Amino acid sequence: MAKVPVQFTLNGSEKAEFIDSGTTLLHALRDKIGDTSPKGGCHQGTCGACSVIIDGELRLSCLTLAETCNGAAISTTSGLSEGGVLHPLQRAFLDTFATQCGFCTPGMIMAAKMLLDHTPNPSRDEVVEALSGNICRCTGYEPIIQAVLTAARSNSQNAA
Amino acid sequence: MELRKSYFADVRKDDLHEIGQPRPRSDSPGHVTGKTAFFADRNFPGTLHLKMVRSPHHHARIRSIDTSEAERHPGVVKVLTAKDVPHNVYTILILIQIGPEDETVLADGKVRWKGEPVVAVLAETERAAQEAAAKVKIDYEVLPAVFDMEEALKPGAPLVNEYHGQNYYLYDSGECRKVRFGDVEAGFASADHVLEQSYQSSPIEHAPTETTGCVVAPEGNDRFTCYTNTQAMFFTLDNASIILQMPGNKLHFVGGTVGGGFGGKVDVIVEPIAILGAKLTGRPVSFIYSREEEMQISSPRAAEKVVIKDGVMKDGRIVARKVTGYTDAGAYSRHSPYGAQKGAGHYPGPYTIPNVWIDTYCVYTNRTPSSAMRGFGVTIGDFALEVQMDKLARLIGMDPLEFRFINAYRDGDMKAHRQPTEGAALIECMQEASRAANWPVAEKFMAMSSYVKGA
Numbered sequence: 001m002a003k004v005p006v007q008f009t010l011n012g013s014e015k016a017e018f019i020d021s022g023t024t025l026l027h028a029l030r031d032k033i034g035d036t037s038p039k040g041g042c043h044q045g046t047c048g049a050c051s052v053i054i055d056g057e058l059r060l061s062c063l064t065l066a067e068t069c070n071g072a073a074i075s076t077t078s079g080l081s082e083g084g085v086l087h088p089l090q091r092a093f094l095d096t097f098a099t100q101c102g103f104c105t106p107g108m109i110m111a112a113k114m115l116l117d118h119t120p121n122p123s124r125d126e127v128v129e130a131l132s133g134n135i136c137r138c139t140g141y142e143p144i145i146q147a148v149l150t151a152a153r154s155n156s157q158n159a160a
Numbered sequence: 161m162e163l164r165k166s167y168f169a170d171v172r173k174d175d176l177h178e179i180g181q182p183r184p185r186s187d188s189p190g191h192v193t194g195k196t197a198f199f200a201d202r203n204f205p206g207t208l209h210l211k212m213v214r215s216p217h218h219h220a221r222i223r224s225i226d227t228s229e230a231e232r233h234p235g236v237v238k239v240l241t242a243k244d245v246p247h248n249v250y251t252i253l254i255l256i257q258i259g260p261e262d263e264t265v266l267a268d269g270k271v272r273w274k275g276e277p278v279v280a281v282l283a284e285t286e287r288a289a290q291e292a293a294a295k296v297k298i299d300y301e302v303l304p305a306v307f308d309m310e311e312a313l314k315p316g317a318p319l320v321n322e323y324h325g326q327n328y329y330l331y332d333s334g335e336c337r338k339v340r341f342g343d344v345e346a347g348f349a350s351a352d353h354v355l356e357q358s359y360q361s362s363p364i365e366h367a368p369t370e371t372t373g374c375v376v377a378p379e380g381n382d383r384f385t386c387y388t389n390t391q392a393m394f395f396t397l398d399n400a401s402i403i404l405q406m407p408g409n410k411l412h413f414v415g416g417t418v419g420g421g422f423g424g425k426v427d428v429i430v431e432p433i434a435i436l437g438a439k440l441t442g443r444p445v446s447f448i449y450s451r452e453e454e455m456q457i458s459s460p461r462a463a464e465k466v467v468i469k470d471g472v473m474k475d476g477r478i479v480a481r482k483v484t485g486y487t488d489a490g491a492y493s494r495h496s497p498y499g500a501q502k503g504a505g506h507y508p509g510p511y512t513i514p515n516v517w518i519d520t521y522c523v524y525t526n527r528t529p530s531s532a533m534r535g536f537g538v539t540i541g542d543f544a545l546e547v548q549m550d551k552l553a554r555l556i557g558m559d560p561l562e563f564r565f566i567n568a569y570r571d572g573d574m575k576a577h578r579q580p581t582e583g584a585a586l587i588e589c590m591q592e593a594s595r596a597a598n599w600p601v602a603e604k605f606m607a608m609s610s611y612v613k614g615a
């Protein structure tokens with residue numbers, strides 16, 4: 001099969017790969033580039049486990065063709081912590097027991113980051129709305145909602 | 161939440177502080193950073209992808225299988241049928257001597273449920289495997305199927321599974337698991353009221369966020385490393401060893417990280433065939449259920465039917481209970497004979513009843529094989545029992561919580577399956593629930609104890 005080149009930045013570093021045309025971004029990230037933090041729970045756009053941020057927008061990487069991401073800036077959960085220091089969302093998910101099996105967690109954190117990037121002090125309803133595309137089968141949504149609200153609070157405390 | 165140390169003050173000396181305290185989990189840092197390695201995060205160059213050709217029929221004889229066109233499909237490396245599997249007929253509980261072996265890894269001559277695996281295709285890409293799977297030609301002769309447990313138990317019903325010879329699991333006690341305690345008919349005769357009700361449930365899918373699967377890598381030393389999300393590591397290793405007729409020391413299983421299981425990942429389904437594929441091709445093999453397979457193919461919780469007949473006195477005592485339970489195993493046993501057996505021990509509930517009669521059947525039908533799920537064998541039973549308890553309380557005009565205090569088991573009481581009750585705490589839980597839910601009960605019930613005689 002003819003290969004097509006793709007080039008983008010992933011969590012700030014340059015990546016280039018030759019892929020089969022039609023390869024999803026999820027597949028390219030996980031199996032070609034080696035960032036396995038986005039998860040494939042359904043490969044059909046229903047679970048949110050594969051959520052990543054592309055050029056400031058939350059996207060399902062299982063429904064995004066890698067070849068459409070040329071020149072894009074992509075962020076995933078694996079790039080969130082800096083110098084071994086956890087991002088406030090990661091800290092909050094840890095502290096509030098918002099992760100059990102952990103399979104939904106990277107997608108949840110991406111969806112939550114997207115929300116906090118635009119709405120630093122969200123209401124509970126805004127959190128619920130922002131996470132509504134992400135399925136968690138273990139934890140129950142309440143601790144996850146609390147984690148996002150906790151992270152928002154700790155952000156604003158740090159800013160103050 | 162607080163620890164009420166007044167309960168069992170003289171039997172529990174330890175000072176517990178855990179309740180209500182957050183505790184860091186050892187695996188959470190990996191989860192929140194995306195570093196946790198799930199099986200599908202293992203990547204090996206040259207991995208082949210396995211796709212299953214599945215039965216479109218609930219019950220059919222296989223006249224012929226033609227894989228020639230699939231084999232010629234570009235990218236296809238190997239196509240497997242029943243004859244390639246060294247020990248094709250297996251049953252997982254054989255490890256604890258619960259037989260007979262009744263399930264095929266790949267269907268041989270017959271399919272017994274819609275979705276049953278028949279042919280495995282291994283190809284360079286998932287897409288090639290999928291396309292080639294569609295080119296496998298199977299000629300079926302459709303047979304009458306049975307989907308209802310009571311229909312399946314009737315004489316003349318289509319025989320689902322020849323390895324059993326009848327549509328129920330034959331226990332050493334006969335056609336069902338039996339519990340006999342006291343004289344249930346005498347109990348009904350002496351009762352003020354008798355209430356018989358039946359309760360039914362549908363199969364329930366666990367729907368884990370991570371689908372079932374494994375990745376197998378052949379090692380240089382003739383061993384195979386299997387990265388899997390099984391919930392039953394050693395069970396799977398030992399069964400794979402039987403199915404593949406391969407000594408266990410050739411198999412190295414790596415797992416323990418499961419993206420949600422809930423009992424849905426205790427069957428031995430993907431590993432043996434993936435290891436076989438790796439053995440026959442010398443290449444790593446990945447076999448991962450699609451979301452559709454997870455929902456349609458993986459074992460659900462069994463459908464159950466529970467018929468409960470109780471004799472109750474006006475003063476609140478249950479004097480007799482007769483239960484007939486049916487567990488729908490689907491086409492194969494998996495864990496269901498065990499589930500049905502658990503039900504037999506469980507149906508009296510946490511209550512002391514002097515006369516008990518229980519029959520539980522593990523029934524075969526042409527439905528998706530069912531298996532373990534969170535408290536399987538007892539969860540649906542508990543639903544039925546507690547609804548029944550509410551109905552009984554209403555029947556005699558008694559508060560439903562007080563009714564449960566009257567019948568609650570206490571230390572020293574003999575259970576119907578002849579295990580003396582030890583360490584009971586039902587009364588204390590109900591006392592606490594009564595406070596927490598602000599559902600007051602009479603003082604005498606608040607003064608009761610599970611373990612102080614006469615209290």
Ligand code: FES
Nearest residue numbers: 043045047048062
């Ligand atoms: S894998 Fe993309 S939404 Fe489920």
Ligand code: FES
Nearest residue numbers: 101104136137138
């Ligand atoms: S923690 Fe398991 S799916 Fe969310």
